[in-house]
Amino acid sequence: xxxxxxxxxxxxxxxxxxxxxxxxxxxxxxxxxxxxxxxxxxxxxxxxxxxxxxxxxxxxxxxxxxxxxxxxxxxxxxxxxxxxxxxxxxxxxxxxxxxxxxxxxxxxxxxxxxxxxxxxxxxxxxxxxxxxxxxxxxxxxxxxxxxxxxxxxxxxxxxxxxxxxxxxxxxxxxxxxxxxxxxxxxxxxxxxxxxxxxxxxxxxxxxxxxxxxxxxxxxxxxxxxxxxxxxxxxxxxxxxxxxxxxxxxxxxxxxxxxxxxxxxxxxxxxxxxxxxxxxxxxxxxxxxxxxxxxxxxxxxxxxxxxxxxxxxxxxxxxxxxxxxxxxxxx
Numbered sequence: 001x002x003x004x005x006x007x008x009x010x011x012x013x014x015x016x017x018x019x020x021x022x023x024x025x026x027x028x029x030x031x032x033x034x035x036x037x038x039x040x041x042x043x044x045x046x047x048x049x050x051x052x053x054x055x056x057x058x059x060x061x062x063x064x065x066x067x068x069x070x071x072x073x074x075x076x077x078x079x080x081x082x083x084x085x086x087x088x089x090x091x092x093x094x095x096x097x098x099x100x101x102x103x104x105x106x107x108x109x110x111x112x113x114x115x116x117x118x119x120x121x122x123x124x125x126x127x128x129x130x131x132x133x134x135x136x137x138x139x140x141x142x143x144x145x146x147x148x149x150x151x152x153x154x155x156x157x158x159x160x161x162x163x164x165x166x167x168x169x170x171x172x173x174x175x176x177x178x179x180x181x182x183x184x185x186x187x188x189x190x191x192x193x194x195x196x197x198x199x200x201x202x203x204x205x206x207x208x209x210x211x212x213x214x215x216x217x218x219x220x221x222x223x224x225x226x227x228x229x230x231x232x233x234x235x236x237x238x239x240x241x242x243x244x245x246x247x248x249x250x251x252x253x254x255x256x257x258x259x260x261x262x263x264x265x266x267x268x269x270x271x272x273x274x275x276x277x278x279x280x281x282x283x284x285x286x287x288x289x290x291x292x293x294x295x296x297x298x299x300x301x302x303x304x305x306x307x308x309x310x311x312x313x314x315x316x317x318x319x320x321x322x323x324x325x326x327x328x329x330x
Contacts, residue, residue, distance in 0.1 A: 045261060053262070067191060110275050120247045183201065184255055
């Protein structure tokens with residue numbers, strides 16, 4: 001606690017910020033909007049963000065209490081004994097944990113307050129929750145599968161067995177590497193901390209120690225650095241992994257489950273049109289930059305058609321805890 005208090009004091013920031021209610025995906029998320037209704041959406045997006053930030057200040061405790069319930073004493077043994085059961089030991093609990101992830105909306109237009117946003121450049125990969133608890137570390141995937149790995153995160157080894165850590169990550173199969181996006185828990189709950197403080201905390205922690213050779217932090221940058229960063233290609237050495245897109249985080253956003261307009265998403269080739277920021281020619285080669293919003297609409301249609309198909313029932317697996325050879329199969 002002394003370390004936590006010292007860092008907060010040095011950073012000179014108040015954590016008296018509150019949590020938000022979940023955003024209604026079907027009514028607010030741009031993927032659910034028709035192309036014709038986009039202009040109405042654009043005219044209200046700034047108001048929506050202000051409203052959600054205000055709601056977060058009024059409801060900070062609700063999301064924290066819901067999250068804590070996943071790791072109370074009654075549920076601890078289900079997580080601790082995950083490897084001892086032939087069938088999936090706690091599929092419902094894993095689903096609840098996965099449902100705590102925060103997802104982005106399309107960034108249909110540049111924010112009116114760019115200085116209040118941070119960006120992270122994301123590799124191609126699968127979104128996972130990384131849990132360290134009871135001396136072990138597991139990565140959980142949307143389909144209920146999991147993979148064990150060795151880490152020195154709080155709760156990930158016997159020296160810190162009483163602690164636990166929950167990270168929001170991207171797993172890339174080509175590099176067999178976990179890229180840390182955000183933190184939900186690190187000995188203490190961070191759901192009631194603002195985005196800029198969460199990123200500040202992670203940056204300090206990953207500077208102090210290498211927690212695993214398969215785990216690294218995705219750095220955050222101000223939007224003003226985006227032109228410099230995207231004028232370099234490839235972003236990763238030997239273009240492995242490939243750059244998937246850019247996440248835009250509002251600095252004052254709390255970590256809330258579901259889709260939120262306080263986190264935006266753009267593919268690299270969309271940045272010049274939406275943000276009026278030039279990028280390396282390789283990112284836009286062969287793409288008609290005059291039809292970016294139409295491309296977004298096509299992506300929307302593909303997203304929902306794929307999601308609808310995914311609801312079909314599939315036969316039960318004989319070994320549901322088996323990890324696939326390629327996460328692209330999931």
